[in-house]
Amino acid sequence: MKITFFGTPSFAVTSLERLIAAGEEVVAVVTRPDRPRGRGHRLQPSPVKTTALAHGIQVLQPDRVEDLGFAAVVAASNADLGVVAAYGKILPDVILQIPRHGTINVHASLLPRYRGAAPVHRAIIAGEQETGVTIIRLVREMDAGPMLAHSVRPIADDETSEVVERALAEAGADLLVSTVSEISSGRAQETPQDHALATFAPRLAKEDGRIDWTEPARAIHNLVRGLHPWPHAYTFLGGSRYLILETGVLDPATPAPARAPGEIIDAEGDRLHVVCAKGTVLAIYALQPEGRRPLPPRAFLAGRPITLPAIFRQSASTE
Secondary structure (H helix, E strand, C coil): CEEEEEECCHHHHHHHHHHHHCCCEEEEEECCCCEEECCCCEEECCHHHHHHHHCCCCEECCCCCCCHHHHHHHHHCCCCEEEEECCCCCCCHHHHCCCCCCEEEEECCCCCCCECCCHHHHHHHCCCCEEEEEEEECCCCCCCCCEEEEEEEECCCCCCHHHHHHHHHHHHHHHHHHHHHHHHHCCCCCECCCHHHCCECCCCCHHHHECCCCCCHHHHHHHHHHCCCCCCEEEEECCEEEEEEEEEECCCCCCCCCCCCCEEEEEECCEEEEECHHHCEEEEEEEEECCCCCECHHHHHHHCCCCCCEECECCHHHC
16 A cells, blocks of 8 residues: 555654554655754654654655645655544645545544544543544544544553553554555445544643642542643642642542642641542642752652641632
8 A cells, every 4th residue: 555644743653653564655754844842942853754754755744734736746646545643734625535545544532532632631631441542534524534443442540641642652553554454455344423422622722731629639630640741730839830740649538627629738758638629639749840840749848848728729819
């Protein structure tokens, strides 16, 4: 199969490398334009571009996928199949229909649930106990095309989106290779999605990380791990902003004192415990003062002792 591959981040690299290893002919790779990164804001290639160049594959980086000139370049590659994995832009119909077998997508959720840009993060934030990967045929509507294959994976109580996404990249790559083989041999079968069951996973924003301490400890714990490694959950203490990087939920059999949500009830040694809704308690295992390095509670408290009573708040203005 001659394949045009669309992808940008590390998640997509796994699928690209697996296609190459399986002997498929990737005739072109389409990825997002180089972006400034790091402290020097130097232009850096995407992980997919770096991988493609290492394999000597033609790389295309259009500013606008809607341009007819770009469609002509894609058509010139004479691909049998288009494959999309976390490209980052919605492709117009003219691009999707160029390959003779159409275009398929590796999506990191069990569709029709969690259509959109952040399916892994949103699933963890919602407290889902399982997720997976679905291979679909791309259509005009976002992530709504018929399904060709899927695989299921559990989500452990303390797994972050980074860990789950890495595992799904591997599962998705394996599923992609087998699906491409089935398309090539004419054995692929498509199943329509039940659109009534669809849920959506919009792109993440920094504001999504604001902790609401009136939520139960489990919901806040899910937020913390769902927003790792970006943009992270955050809160305020004494007018300063802190990223909350790692947490746990204390045994609900141990009732918390009757305190206001967000109140710190233990700040000594390795313990940094906070009251949440319904008397639940969140244990903070790592946090990061803004502009500084991450710290465990003992190191944090050594540099900034907390005198009780003290309370984490949703904004600096409410101090």
